Amino acid sequence: MKQFPDLKPNKADALAALAVLLLAAALGARLWTSPPGAAGAVVVSIDGAAVERVALGEWSRTYAANGYTVRVEATAGGVRVAASDCPTQDCVRTGTITRAGQSIVCLPARLVVTLTGAAEYDAVAG
Amino acid sequence: MTARRLATCAVLAALALALSYIEGMLPPPAPLPGFKLGLANIVTLFALCALGGADALAILLTRVLLGAMFASGATALLFSLLGGLAALGTMRVLSRVRALSIYGVSVGGAAAHHVGQVCAAMLVLGSAAPLAYLPVLLALSPLSGALTAFVCALLLRRARGFLPPREG
Numbered sequence: 304m305k306q307f308p309d310l311k312p313n314k315a316d317a318l319a320a321l322a323v324l325l326l327a328a329a330l331g332a333r334l335w336t337s338p339p340g341a342a343g344a345v346v347v348s349i350d351g352a353a354v355e356r357v358a359l360g361e362w363s364r365t366y367a368a369n370g371y372t373v374r375v376e377a378t379a380g381g382v383r384v385a386a387s388d389c390p391t392q393d394c395v396r397t398g399t400i401t402r403a404g405q406s407i408v409c410l411p412a413r414l415v416v417t418l419t420g421a422a423e424y425d426a427v428a429g
Numbered sequence: 430m431t432a433r434r435l436a437t438c439a440v441l442a443a444l445a446l447a448l449s450y451i452e453g454m455l456p457p458p459a460p461l462p463g464f465k466l467g468l469a470n471i472v473t474l475f476a477l478c479a480l481g482g483a484d485a486l487a488i489l490l491t492r493v494l495l496g497a498m499f500a501s502g503a504t505a506l507l508f509s510l511l512g513g514l515a516a517l518g519t520m521r522v523l524s525r526v527r528a529l530s531i532y533g534v535s536v537g538g539a540a541a542h543h544v545g546q547v548c549a550a551m552l553v554l555g556s557a558a559p560l561a562y563l564p565v566l567l568a569l570s571p572l573s574g575a576l577t578a579f580v581c582a583l584l585l586r587r588a589r590g591f592l593p594p595r596e597g
Contacts, residue, residue, distance in 0.1 A: 308534055311530055313533075319533040320574075326567055327520050408556075412551065413555075415558045
């Protein structure tokens, strides 16, 4: 009996891989070329709802979310998750984000740290 | 369902469970939330090729449900369920495309696996932020998909003699 599907890679497979790569590039271009506007404020969301908007500056704040404690540290130029007691530590490893529109995700705590532009910050803080 | 088919499915479900458990203990290959090599996808692909879509689905659901009981609750369940179903569904469709070998099918499955997991992350967080990881995850999927296909092709060559006939 002929094994199905074929067990040896062929040209169609290379095309499939290329299609996936092109899709990745297109999506990347779409998502990451958002205007590199100056980041002005940090929005922290827990469970999908924004809990706090703070202007960038030298500060450190701690958030309790879904049983975890996440410490967020900001400077004038960016923000990072400095410490978290979540098991995966992806949020800490993401490092510092500096551009408006970027975010840091902590999945276990269901917490998202997003940078927004300064104008946007003024509008909501008003 | 013959006893041999049932036994084969049970063994494969146990293997998939063991693989996803081992994967959970390994350090993640990239500092991206939710990025896994998808070792359990080897079993899904193998079952799809060797036994057929229905058995592959049964094995997948068994693995996902038991995995949630062993490991970590509802969030993990949603991740492996959406990732696994997306991968299996895509591979089932692609396996009908005669031009593609097991490698093309597997790359499609790996890509769909990541799309499913990013969707799960967006649902859990209630935010579109995880979407930013998708381009990187997609770009890595030809690699993880080819690896899965390579292992699976080895297994299929060896196991040809003693598997029950393919259905569906």
